[in-house]
Structures are given as C-alpha cells and as structure tokens.
Amino acid sequence: MLLLERLSVLLLAVPAIGAALPEAPRDSTCTTPQKRYSWHDISATDKKAWLSAIHCVMTSPQKLNRLPGAKTRWDELVSLHQIHALQIHTTGQFLPYHRYYLKTLEFLVQECGYTGALPYWDETRDAGKFSASPVFDKVTGFGGSGKGSQSCVMDGPFANLTINIGPGFKSQPRCLNRKITDMFSSQTGTSYVTKAISGSTYAQALDAIYSGPHLLGHMSLSMMNGDSITSSGDPVFFLHHGFVDKMWADWQAKDPKRLKEIGGINVQDPAVGFSEFSGGMEAESAMWGKPSKELLAVTPDPQSGDGGGTLTLNHIMSSLGIIPNATVADVMDIKGGYLCYQYV
Ligand SMILES: [Cu+2]
Known part of the structure; x- marks a missing residue:
C-alpha cells in the first residue's frame, strides 16, 4: 500500500504532535465530486460492502x-474522538x-479495501x-x-462486538450498544432542519445544528450509553454525522x-462544558471522569495554528497520525x- 508507506514515512519524520506537521495533500480542483447517498438509496450490495469494511x-x-x-483500528478512531472531546463539542x-x-x-475503510463514497443518513x-x-435492518443495516441492561446490540453485522475505548475518558471494554x-x-424532521440552517452567521448555524437535530439524533440513538465522549464507538454515529455535515x-x-x-472558542468554556448539560465542566466530569495523564500526553494543543483562544481558518486538526493533519480552511x-464530495 503506497499511501500507507508514505504515511508511515511522514510519521517517522514527525517527532511530536504540534511540531512541524505534514501538509494535507490537496488538489486544486474538484471536477467530479463523490456522491454521498443516504442509506435509503444505496443498493443492498453497496450496503454490504460498507458494513463489511466497517x-x-x-x-x-x-x-x-x-x-x-x-x-x-476502530478503537483508534474512537480514541481520537475521546481525546478531542472537550475541544470539538460546544466549540x-x-x-x-x-x-x-x-x-x-x-481512510480507514479504504485500508479495508472499500472504494466507494461514505454513506450518510x-x-x-x-x-x-x-x-x-x-x-437498523439486521441484514442490510x-x-x-x-437488548438487556447494557443495551448491547445483539443482531446484525455488529452483534457481540467489543469496544475498548470509553466509557467517558476511561478504557474499559464493553459491548457495542x-x-x-x-x-x-x-426533531430531526424537515421543519427542524430548515430552522437549524436558517441563521445568518456561523455562530447561529453552529449552535442551532448542534443543539437541534444533532443533539436530538444522539438522544434518539443513545449510542454507547449516550456517552458524549465515545459515542462514535457505534458505527451509526458516522451516518448521523454525515447528516450533520x-x-x-x-x-x-x-x-x-x-x-x-x-x-x-476552540476549547470548552469551563463554566459551560457541553451546552446540553448543566453545571459546567467540573460537574459534567462526574459523568465521564477527566482525561488521564496518558490521554493528556497525546492531546493536541487546542490553539494549534490559531495563536489564541478563537478558532480561525488556520487551526490545525489532527487525527494523531491516521491521516495527515489538515487546517480548518x-x-x-x-x-x-482537499475534500471533493456532495450529498445527494
Ligand atoms: Cu462528536
């Protein structure tokens, strides 16, 4: 795999997070965007290809x-969300x-041979x-x-799987649930979506999307016990976030x-924490603990590229080396x- 070899060369050349980082590859043009289809509109064959890649x-x-x-490899993806949790929600x-x-x-599904576009819901x-x-079909979904007290998923392609990251900032193996x-x-219906994207500023859209269909979708699904830190353990998370995107x-x-x-802001306000919970970060840490020393040691600087507390287009986003870093721009x-897709 040429791309993988290149990536590992890049990683070897990078001594630490936040140091000189590899540039994300980008084309100047995007002539034929990949089409991201809703799960409803994907053939059974293509659904199975996605499910088996996951x-x-x-x-x-x-x-x-x-x-x-x-x-x-999936744990690494979930860990990425865990590590960034306090930088990427209510910010x-x-x-x-x-x-x-x-x-x-x-990138991860491509490692597993998948060549199509991401699906969304x-x-x-x-x-x-x-x-x-x-x-939620048990064959093509x-x-x-x-089921049961832990709401473990017991049917379909992901029955009886174990996720090792979470709950919260811990790493305690538990069932995919x-x-x-x-x-x-x-509240993910058309009128709610229309309302969520009716604002005229980024701040308005951000808040309305986050607190509206995004949050209500999470509440409807309660993925990984509704854990805000590691809900991406359930692959449905990514279909939901395609919808958010x-x-x-x-x-x-x-x-x-x-x-x-x-x-x-590029990191949570301690007095607010996650906007959907009251009490601020300290009170919320009763639900999911606090990042351990080991987690903090690999957590990127939330101001990386910004030079201050406000998010800018220069902000550098990291996947801890799964793919090259990219800027918000x-x-x-x-x-x-850098991206080349559309939702259909
Ligand atoms: Cu998230």
Missing part, C-alpha cells in the same frame, strides 16, 4: 501504538472537526420513527436497538461568503479540493 476496521489490530487503551471546532473525522474514517425521512429505518427512542427523533454544507451553500466564515468547502 467490520474489518473493527477487527483489525491497532497500528499507531500511541493511543491509550486502543486495541483495534467552534464542532463542525469542521467532525467533517475531518469523517475523512479519517474514509437522511434522518428527515425517518423522523419520529427511527426504529423502523432501513439503517447496523442491527437494531440493543445503542437504545433507540423514537419520540426524540421527530450535510446541514452545515447546505447552510454554507446559501452564500459563497460562508465558505470562509468560522469562529467560536482545508475542510471549509466540501468541493474545495
């Missing part, structure tokens, strides 16, 4: 040898980082009735709501100036060259 990532051994608790980084995070997954089509969505509650999912892209598409509009335009 299964492959979940069962491949970890490679980086630096992420605490990671045993599989300006939420939208750009999760866009980059989807690209990181795209148009949740407006299943609003109020998530549990009946084709996303991710299996349904979990989710619990679907249809009632909350009504689409909302941002749709908001951006309304005015070309928005492709340069970014802002917000790189991911602003989904057809900008």
Whole structure:
C-alpha cells in the first residue's frame, strides 16, 4: 500500500504532535465530486460492502501504538474522538472537526479495501420513527436497538462486538450498544432542519445544528450509553454525522461568503462544558471522569495554528497520525479540493 508507506514515512519524520506537521495533500480542483447517498438509496450490495469494511476496521489490530487503551483500528478512531472531546463539542471546532473525522474514517475503510463514497443518513425521512429505518435492518443495516441492561446490540453485522475505548475518558471494554427512542427523533424532521440552517452567521448555524437535530439524533440513538465522549464507538454515529455535515454544507451553500466564515472558542468554556448539560465542566466530569495523564500526553494543543483562544481558518486538526493533519480552511468547502464530495 503506497499511501500507507508514505504515511508511515511522514510519521517517522514527525517527532511530536504540534511540531512541524505534514501538509494535507490537496488538489486544486474538484471536477467530479463523490456522491454521498443516504442509506435509503444505496443498493443492498453497496450496503454490504460498507458494513463489511466497517467490520474489518473493527477487527483489525491497532497500528499507531500511541493511543491509550486502543486495541483495534476502530478503537483508534474512537480514541481520537475521546481525546478531542472537550475541544470539538460546544466549540467552534464542532463542525469542521467532525467533517475531518469523517475523512479519517474514509481512510480507514479504504485500508479495508472499500472504494466507494461514505454513506450518510437522511434522518428527515425517518423522523419520529427511527426504529423502523432501513439503517437498523439486521441484514442490510447496523442491527437494531440493543437488548438487556447494557443495551448491547445483539443482531446484525455488529452483534457481540467489543469496544475498548470509553466509557467517558476511561478504557474499559464493553459491548457495542445503542437504545433507540423514537419520540426524540421527530426533531430531526424537515421543519427542524430548515430552522437549524436558517441563521445568518456561523455562530447561529453552529449552535442551532448542534443543539437541534444533532443533539436530538444522539438522544434518539443513545449510542454507547449516550456517552458524549465515545459515542462514535457505534458505527451509526458516522451516518448521523454525515447528516450533520450535510446541514452545515447546505447552510454554507446559501452564500459563497460562508465558505470562509468560522469562529467560536476552540476549547470548552469551563463554566459551560457541553451546552446540553448543566453545571459546567467540573460537574459534567462526574459523568465521564477527566482525561488521564496518558490521554493528556497525546492531546493536541487546542490553539494549534490559531495563536489564541478563537478558532480561525488556520487551526490545525489532527487525527494523531491516521491521516495527515489538515487546517480548518482545508475542510471549509466540501468541493474545495482537499475534500471533493456532495450529498445527494
Ligand atoms: Cu462528536
């Protein structure tokens, strides 16, 4: 694998996070964007290709040898979210980082031989009735709501799998789990999405998307016990975040100036923490603990590239070496060259 060899050469050349970082490769043009389809519109064959690629990532051994608790390649992906959790939720980084995070997954499924586009989930089509969505089919989907006191997923391709990262900032192996509650999912419907992307500033769109369909989707799915730090252990997370990413892209598409509009804090405000919980960071740490010394040792500087507390286009995003670092500017335009896709 030529790309992998190149990546490992780059990694060897980089002594530490935050030091001289490899530039993300980019094309100046994006003439034929890849099409990201909603799960509803994907053939059974293509669904199975996606599901088996995810299964492959979940069962491949970890490679980086630096992420605490990671045993599989999937654990490394989940660890990335865990490490960045306090930088990428209720901050300006939420939208750009999760866009980059989807690209990181795209690289991992390519390692497993997958060559197509990422799927996403148009949740407006299943609003109020998530549990009946084709996303949860037990043959051509991710299996349904979990069973038992731990809500372990017991059917479908991900039955009986173990995730080693989480809960919270811990690394304690537990089953892949989710619990679907249809009632909350009504707020992923079209009228809610329209409202979420109706603001005129980045700050308004960021807050409305985060607190609206994004949060309600998470509440409907309660992935990995609804853990804000490691909910990406459930692969449905990435379909949901495709939907979130689409909302941002749709908001951006309304005015070309928005492709340069970014802002917000780049790490959580201690007095607020996650906006969906009360009490601020200290109180919230009762739910998921605090990052250990080992985690902090690999956590990137939240001001990397910004030179201050406000998120800028120069901010450097890291996947801890899974893919090269990228700037926020790189991911602003989904057809900008570094990225080249569209939602259909
Ligand atoms: Cu997240």
